[in-house]
Amino acid sequence: MSLSISEWTMANDIECSHLTASNSSFPRHTHDEYVISANLTGTEEIWLHGKTELVRGGEITIYNPATIQSSLFGEDKVEFLSVHIPQSLLRQVSVDHNLRSDHCAPVLKEGVLNNPALFSALCHYKRTLNDDDQEQNLLWLLGALLEEPAREQEQSQRPVQLALDFMREHLTRKIHLDTLAQVSGLSKFHFVRLFRQHIGMPPLQYHMQLRLLEARNQLRKNDNALDVAIRLGFYDQSHFINTFRKMMGITPHHYSLSLNASQPMSQALTR
Template sequence: MALSVVDWNTRNNIECSHLTASNAAFPLHTHEEYAISANLSGVEKLFLNRKNLSVLAGDITVYNPGTLQSSEFGVQPVEFFSVHLPAAVFADLADRPLPILHEGVLRDPQLFDAICHFVRSPDDDQVQQQNLLWLTSRLLHHSSEKDVALAPASVGCALEHMRDNLTQKLTLDELAVTCGLSKYHFVRQFRQEMGVAPLQYHMQLRLLAARNLLRHRSSALDVAHQLGFYDQSHFINSFRKMLGITPHHYLRMLSR
């Protein structure tokens, strides 16, 4: 993967990144925060909600927590800023229950500028807060009043079991029994609802938990052991496949 990290830091404890990518791809993955990106140059090919979309320079991509998407980057380099806004922080700033944003590719010059200003904020808490509030206000222009569709009870049961067992690998038999379904019907229903296989989704949750531990400056080795990754190379390769960088590189960027 030809992915280059220009910068990766935090602003008001919110993770921001400045990346370039070419001849690269992010496989189907999810986020636990609101993920907002501004495409500075190039064309990103996006797969979201069973649709193929193109993200052009000047476009913005927005994903609600838990959304699954994948991306591809061609020969021409793509440069972009990304902000990972924790759900609790957004709800607090918006002074309302978790907003549901219109997802996908947006064209909003003011929101684009707000993302860029926040990522480029100087090391001044007041300026960062000011830019964050501006970003929040622009995001709320793209909020939806519709209710979030609830997953079927069997899928919800599986998700709860996955989140309660992030320190070990799960089996399809275990998940199916937990949900009271045959293995065939469980896998079929989970894929239909979530768009990804259950074991793959559980791995995503474990890697997101790993990222959170790294944010608190735990070592990559300790994180791997805490989450039951006894094969260090498997942990490193899985993490790099999801984020585009290794756990050690990620930790080093946050520590700068």
């Protein structure tokens, strides 16, 4: 029997766990929170509402508060992530963003779901718990979880375009999520979900991409890396270097050196 907890943390009042299991089980039990799990590898057998179902890699399980369920793990190792979301949090989000008018906690569709958007959002939320942009990752997760009622909301491209225009006009500083939501005319909840839907990545990360692309353009002009960092509003050079390297796989200094080294060859080819 093997049940291993790789990590168990709490952020935003949400408990997050990363577990592996084989030849083990969770007997019938309940929780007072919503429990959403992403099965990374292996096959889990669950019991829910008198029926058994298999949960395979890439699938999601959802349990409402007070639901009775159990899990069984065979010889092959099963790895999964779980979040425990308080009823009060989901109820408040639903009320604040006009998803419900009765001030009751939502009842989610339970059981095994093949929902790539929710799977991706859960994995991303768990992976980025220590990031500065934690709030938008939580909103993305909750938006994916409440996708069905949220689908009735405005799906126009215009709010996203307004935010994109604002981002491109403000490459010299970090922009806050509240500002972008205000520019788009949406709540933060709906803005993060709509932006992710249209662009494919969270808004703050996308704005950082735009700033780094501008940094690359300036480095191509032989601008000094420190000058570029200051001009684009990075709070120190090491932050600029680490962020640039994370995106490009190379430091700004070595990027400039590489360009300069290849320039004579490029000039020779154009003669």
